[in-house]
Amino acid sequence: MEKRPVSEALILGVFVCLGLALLGLQFHQGIRAFKALDRTVAVKGLSEREVPADVVIWPIKFNEVGNGLGEIFSAIQDKNALVVAFLKANGFTDGEITVSVPAVTDRQALHYADASKLPYRYSGVSVVTVYTSHVDRVREAMNRVAGLGRQGVAVMGDDYQARPEFLFTGLNALKPSMIEEATRNAREVAERFAQDSRSRLGKIRTANQGQFSISDRDSNTPHIKNVRVVATVEYYLSD
Secondary structure, eight states: OOHHHHHHHHHHHHHHHHHHHHHHHHHHHHHHHHHHHTOEEEEEEEEEEEEEOOEEEEEEEEEEEESSHHHHHHHHHHHHHHHHHHHHHTTOOGGGEEEOOOEEEEGGGSTTOOGGGOSOSEEEEEEEEEEESOHHHHHHHHTTTHHHHHTTOOBOTTOGGGSOEEEOOOHHHHHHHHHHHHHHHHHHHHHHHHHHTTOEEEEEEEEEOOOOEEEESSTTOTTEEEEEEEEEEEEEEEO
16 A cells, blocks of 8 residues: 555656756756847948039128228129129029128227227128039139139138038938948848858847938048948847
Protein backbone atom coordinates (compact mmCIF):
# COMPACT_ATOMS: atom_id res chain seq x y z
CA MET A 1 0.00 0.00 0.00
CA GLU A 2 2.92 2.38 0.70
CA LYS A 3 4.55 1.82 -2.72
CA ARG A 4 1.67 3.39 -4.64
CA PRO A 5 1.98 6.88 -3.13
CA VAL A 6 5.73 6.74 -3.64
CA SER A 7 5.40 5.88 -7.33
CA GLU A 8 2.78 8.57 -7.82
CA ALA A 9 5.06 11.11 -6.16
CA LEU A 10 7.91 10.01 -8.36
CA ILE A 11 5.83 10.41 -11.51
CA LEU A 12 4.62 13.80 -10.33
CA GLY A 13 8.20 14.86 -9.65
CA VAL A 14 9.24 13.82 -13.15
CA PHE A 15 6.46 15.91 -14.72
CA VAL A 16 7.36 18.88 -12.54
CA CYS A 17 10.99 18.63 -13.63
CA LEU A 18 9.99 18.36 -17.26
CA GLY A 19 7.71 21.39 -16.89
CA LEU A 20 10.44 23.42 -15.25
CA ALA A 21 12.92 22.42 -17.96
CA LEU A 22 10.45 23.39 -20.68
CA LEU A 23 9.73 26.69 -18.95
CA GLY A 24 13.45 27.38 -18.65
CA LEU A 25 13.97 26.65 -22.34
CA GLN A 26 11.15 28.98 -23.34
CA PHE A 27 12.49 31.65 -21.01
CA HIS A 28 15.96 31.31 -22.53
CA GLN A 29 14.55 31.56 -26.05
CA GLY A 30 12.54 34.59 -25.02
CA ILE A 31 15.64 36.30 -23.65
CA ARG A 32 17.50 35.61 -26.88
CA ALA A 33 14.62 36.98 -28.96
CA PHE A 34 14.43 40.05 -26.74
CA LYS A 35 18.15 40.67 -27.10
CA ALA A 36 17.86 40.24 -30.85
CA LEU A 37 15.39 43.11 -30.90
CA ASP A 38 18.03 45.32 -29.29
CA ARG A 39 20.46 44.79 -32.13
CA THR A 40 20.14 47.81 -34.37
CA VAL A 41 22.24 50.00 -36.60
CA ALA A 42 21.66 53.74 -37.16
CA VAL A 43 22.91 55.16 -40.47
CA LYS A 44 22.69 58.44 -42.38
CA GLY A 45 21.88 58.96 -46.03
CA LEU A 46 22.65 62.15 -47.95
CA SER A 47 20.93 63.70 -50.93
CA GLU A 48 22.18 66.88 -52.65
CA ARG A 49 21.04 68.92 -55.63
CA GLU A 50 22.63 71.88 -57.38
CA VAL A 51 19.93 74.21 -58.69
CA PRO A 52 19.75 77.73 -60.14
CA ALA A 53 18.06 80.48 -58.13
CA ASP A 54 14.59 81.29 -59.45
CA VAL A 55 13.94 84.61 -57.65
CA VAL A 56 16.21 87.59 -57.01
CA ILE A 57 15.81 90.67 -54.83
CA TRP A 58 18.13 93.44 -56.03
CA PRO A 59 18.24 96.66 -53.98
CA ILE A 60 19.89 99.64 -55.68
CA LYS A 61 20.86 101.98 -52.87
CA PHE A 62 22.38 105.45 -53.12
CA ASN A 63 23.17 108.34 -50.81
CA GLU A 64 22.58 112.07 -51.22
CA VAL A 65 23.81 115.00 -49.10
CA GLY A 66 22.87 118.67 -48.93
CA ASN A 67 22.13 121.63 -46.67
CA GLY A 68 18.42 122.00 -47.42
CA LEU A 69 15.59 119.49 -47.08
CA GLY A 70 14.02 120.60 -50.32
CA GLU A 71 17.35 120.18 -52.07
CA ILE A 72 17.78 116.67 -50.68
CA PHE A 73 14.31 115.40 -51.58
CA SER A 74 14.48 116.93 -55.05
CA ALA A 75 17.85 115.30 -55.76
CA ILE A 76 16.64 111.93 -54.48
CA GLN A 77 13.50 112.15 -56.61
CA ASP A 78 15.53 112.94 -59.74
CA LYS A 79 17.96 110.08 -59.11
CA ASN A 80 15.15 107.64 -58.36
CA ALA A 81 13.76 108.50 -61.79
CA LEU A 82 17.17 107.79 -63.36
CA VAL A 83 17.39 104.41 -61.63
CA VAL A 84 13.85 103.43 -62.66
CA ALA A 85 14.58 104.48 -66.26
CA PHE A 86 17.76 102.38 -66.20
CA LEU A 87 15.85 99.34 -64.95
CA LYS A 88 13.08 99.69 -67.53
CA ALA A 89 15.70 100.03 -70.26
CA ASN A 90 17.03 96.66 -69.10
CA GLY A 91 13.66 94.95 -69.43
CA PHE A 92 12.09 95.27 -65.97
CA THR A 93 8.44 96.24 -65.53
CA ASP A 94 6.71 98.55 -63.06
CA GLY A 95 5.43 95.48 -61.18
CA GLU A 96 9.00 94.36 -60.56
CA ILE A 97 10.26 97.77 -59.34
CA THR A 98 9.64 99.31 -55.91
CA VAL A 99 10.83 102.76 -54.83
CA SER A 100 11.19 103.11 -51.07
CA VAL A 101 10.46 106.21 -49.01
CA PRO A 102 13.79 108.07 -48.63
CA ALA A 103 15.37 108.19 -45.17
CA VAL A 104 16.82 111.64 -44.38
CA THR A 105 19.04 112.35 -41.36
CA ASP A 106 19.80 115.73 -39.82
CA ARG A 107 23.43 115.14 -38.93
CA GLN A 108 23.71 118.33 -36.87
CA ALA A 109 21.00 116.97 -34.57
CA LEU A 110 23.08 113.94 -33.67
CA HIS A 111 24.52 114.28 -30.15
CA TYR A 112 27.99 113.18 -31.26
CA ALA A 113 28.19 115.49 -34.30
CA ASP A 114 30.33 118.63 -34.42
CA ALA A 115 28.30 120.98 -36.64
CA SER A 116 31.36 123.05 -37.48
CA LYS A 117 33.03 120.08 -39.16
CA LEU A 118 30.06 118.98 -41.27
CA PRO A 119 30.07 120.34 -44.82
CA TYR A 120 26.49 119.12 -45.33
CA ARG A 121 23.74 119.12 -42.74
CA TYR A 122 21.42 116.52 -44.28
CA SER A 123 22.10 113.00 -45.51
CA GLY A 124 19.47 111.05 -47.43
CA VAL A 125 19.34 107.41 -48.49
CA SER A 126 17.04 105.95 -51.11
CA VAL A 127 16.56 102.35 -52.26
CA VAL A 128 15.00 101.17 -55.52
CA THR A 129 14.36 97.43 -55.34
CA VAL A 130 13.85 94.90 -58.08
CA TYR A 131 11.94 91.72 -57.19
CA THR A 132 11.79 89.35 -60.13
CA SER A 133 12.08 85.79 -61.35
CA HIS A 134 14.28 86.90 -64.26
CA VAL A 135 17.55 86.07 -62.56
CA ASP A 136 19.70 86.19 -65.70
CA ARG A 137 18.28 89.61 -66.58
CA VAL A 138 19.33 90.96 -63.17
CA ARG A 139 22.82 89.56 -63.54
CA GLU A 140 23.19 91.24 -66.93
CA ALA A 141 21.88 94.56 -65.58
CA MET A 142 24.30 94.42 -62.65
CA ASN A 143 27.17 94.47 -65.15
CA ARG A 144 25.76 97.70 -66.62
CA VAL A 145 25.01 99.53 -63.37
CA ALA A 146 28.18 101.59 -63.75
CA GLY A 147 26.22 103.60 -66.30
CA LEU A 148 24.25 105.10 -63.42
CA GLY A 149 27.49 106.48 -62.01
CA ARG A 150 28.06 108.41 -65.21
CA GLN A 151 24.64 109.98 -64.64
CA GLY A 152 25.56 111.06 -61.12
CA VAL A 153 24.04 108.15 -59.15
CA ALA A 154 26.66 106.70 -56.80
CA VAL A 155 25.31 103.20 -56.17
CA MET A 156 26.40 101.81 -52.79
CA GLY A 157 27.53 98.41 -54.02
CA ASP A 158 29.75 97.68 -51.02
CA ASP A 159 26.89 98.08 -48.52
CA TYR A 160 25.81 94.74 -47.04
CA GLN A 161 22.15 95.74 -47.15
CA ALA A 162 22.46 96.61 -50.85
CA ARG A 163 23.64 93.18 -51.97
CA PRO A 164 21.34 91.19 -54.25
CA GLU A 165 19.63 88.21 -52.64
CA PHE A 166 19.19 85.13 -54.80
CA LEU A 167 16.50 82.68 -53.71
CA PHE A 168 15.32 79.21 -54.65
CA THR A 169 11.59 78.65 -54.14
CA GLY A 170 11.10 75.25 -55.79
CA LEU A 171 11.98 73.10 -52.78
CA ASN A 172 8.58 71.38 -52.53
CA ALA A 173 9.00 69.89 -56.00
CA LEU A 174 12.38 68.40 -55.02
CA LYS A 175 11.47 67.04 -51.59
CA PRO A 176 9.93 63.64 -52.58
CA SER A 177 12.80 62.55 -54.84
CA MET A 178 15.48 63.83 -52.45
CA ILE A 179 13.95 62.07 -49.43
CA GLU A 180 13.73 58.87 -51.49
CA GLU A 181 17.38 59.18 -52.52
CA ALA A 182 18.57 59.93 -48.97
CA THR A 183 16.64 56.92 -47.61
CA ARG A 184 18.00 54.67 -50.34
CA ASN A 185 21.55 55.80 -49.60
CA ALA A 186 21.01 55.13 -45.90
CA ARG A 187 19.83 51.59 -46.65
CA GLU A 188 22.88 50.93 -48.82
CA VAL A 189 25.13 51.95 -45.93
CA ALA A 190 23.15 49.76 -43.51
CA GLU A 191 23.37 46.76 -45.86
CA ARG A 192 27.14 47.11 -46.09
CA PHE A 193 27.36 47.28 -42.31
CA ALA A 194 25.18 44.17 -41.93
CA GLN A 195 27.29 42.30 -44.47
CA ASP A 196 30.52 43.23 -42.70
CA SER A 197 29.10 42.15 -39.34
CA ARG A 198 27.67 38.91 -40.80
CA SER A 199 24.14 39.95 -39.95
CA ARG A 200 20.93 40.41 -41.86
CA LEU A 201 19.20 43.73 -42.20
CA GLY A 202 15.71 43.83 -40.76
CA LYS A 203 12.88 46.33 -40.74
CA ILE A 204 13.15 50.03 -39.99
CA ARG A 205 12.93 50.84 -36.30
CA THR A 206 12.97 54.65 -36.56
CA ALA A 207 13.45 57.16 -39.35
CA ASN A 208 14.11 60.90 -39.40
CA GLN A 209 14.32 62.74 -42.72
CA GLY A 210 16.16 65.73 -41.21
CA GLN A 211 15.96 69.38 -42.24
CA PHE A 212 16.42 70.65 -45.78
CA SER A 213 19.07 73.34 -46.19
CA ILE A 214 19.58 75.76 -49.08
CA SER A 215 22.91 77.54 -49.36
CA ASP A 216 25.06 79.25 -51.98
CA ARG A 217 27.28 76.88 -53.89
CA ASP A 218 30.12 79.28 -53.14
CA SER A 219 30.66 82.97 -52.39
CA ASN A 220 31.28 83.85 -56.05
CA THR A 221 28.10 82.27 -57.46
CA PRO A 222 25.19 83.12 -55.13
CA HIS A 223 22.78 82.51 -58.02
CA ILE A 224 23.58 78.79 -57.88
CA LYS A 225 22.18 77.00 -54.84
CA ASN A 226 23.04 73.77 -53.08
CA VAL A 227 20.03 71.93 -51.65
CA ARG A 228 20.85 69.28 -49.04
CA VAL A 229 19.03 66.84 -46.75
CA VAL A 230 20.29 64.07 -44.47
CA ALA A 231 18.04 61.14 -43.52
CA THR A 232 18.78 59.16 -40.34
CA VAL A 233 17.38 55.62 -40.33
CA GLU A 234 17.70 52.91 -37.66
CA TYR A 235 17.36 49.28 -38.74
CA TYR A 236 16.99 46.03 -36.81
CA LEU A 237 19.74 43.43 -37.26
CA SER A 238 19.40 39.66 -37.03
CA ASP A 239 21.76 36.68 -37.34
